[in-house]
Amino acid sequence: MIRAERTFVTRCSLVVKPVDAWTGYTPGVSSIRVSLAETDRKPIRTSDGSYAFLDYPGKTCTLVIASSTYLEYRKEIELPESGLELPIFTVSLMPNGVYVPPMAATGLAVKVCDGLGVPLQGAQLSAYIDDEAAVRGRLAEEKTDGESLRIRISPGNGKLMPGDSFVLRDKEGTAMDWGYMTDLQGDASVLVLERPFTRIWNRGTRLLPAVRTLSDKNGMAVIPFRGLLPAVCPVHVEIVAGDRTWNAVWTAEGGRVVRMEPVRL
Structure with missing residues (x-):
């Protein structure tokens, strides 16, 4: 008697590599949840800390990374046809207001509010350091x-x-x-x-060096800068919420997270 054997072929549809914007390292598995909105199937964790989704049938998917310490990341992705180059997405995760900064971290933290002082969620912040030493x-x-x-x-x-x-x-x-x-x-x-x-x-x-981020549900926005920076350097900041725009030049201090005065838009 010849025993029949069944062969299964698994296809890798998408690889996601989350990175902490402040440290440059992959967050621990307990600190984030990586999923696709269209399926309940969980990804496989690879040896380098990435997340691989297997045998996804669709042509597009919505990548969601949820966390208690990072801002939620959500992006619609168009997947290539089978046999083409494997899509690998590196996602820079931005800290929210409850994230505990690493030692000697450089950054800015600010609360964004409306004209009445009510915290604004989802305000867009763009910031960059214009300094030769940076x-x-x-x-x-x-x-x-x-x-x-x-x-x-x-x-x-x-x-x-x-x-x-x-x-x-x-x-x-x-x-x-x-x-x-x-x-x-x-x-x-x-x-x-x-x-x-x-x-x-x-x-x-x-x-x-530059950062683009959002204010969280409490109106807090954290602007993380990684790597070697001067002791004091100018940071050009723009905050946008709806039709309101606010610009300023703040000062960052290398190795310290500076908390700024609240901004009202």
Whole structure:
């Protein structure tokens, strides 16, 4: 008698690598919940701390990362056809108001309220440090074409990691552009971007540390900066809530989380 054997083929549909924006490390499994909104099937934890979803049947999915100490992350993802390159998403998780900062962390914390002093949830904060000692790199190409998803840089003070935001700014301070790094291409000098820049940039343009985040349900917003920073440095901040916009230049202190006065919009 010949025994029949059944073979199962498993397909990896999506890999998610969550990263703590402050430490650069993957959060512990007990501190986050990674799921797809369209299915109850749980991901498999890989050896490097990533989360792999297997045999997902759809062409699009909604990635959800929930946590008590990070802001919720939610993003709709379009999956490639079977046999094409495996989608790997690095997600930079932003701390909320109850997150306990790591030792010697650098950052800013602020409460965002409306005109009556009621905390605002979901206010958008954009911040970057414009200081030569904080430069994370410089463009090493003669010109960027404004279309490529890959750029080559020369080293700076500290380095960018997948999941990091940064700002391109010329020396005159007359133009700027936001970038988001998704991966490294071969070595640390080639960055893979989420989207192309909005304009052409020349060799030597500075890449500055930057953060984009939201206020939590209590109106608290935490702006985390990672890596080597000056003892004192200017932080350009913009806060947007609906049709209201607020701008300021604050001061960050290397190795300290500075709590700012509440902002009313």
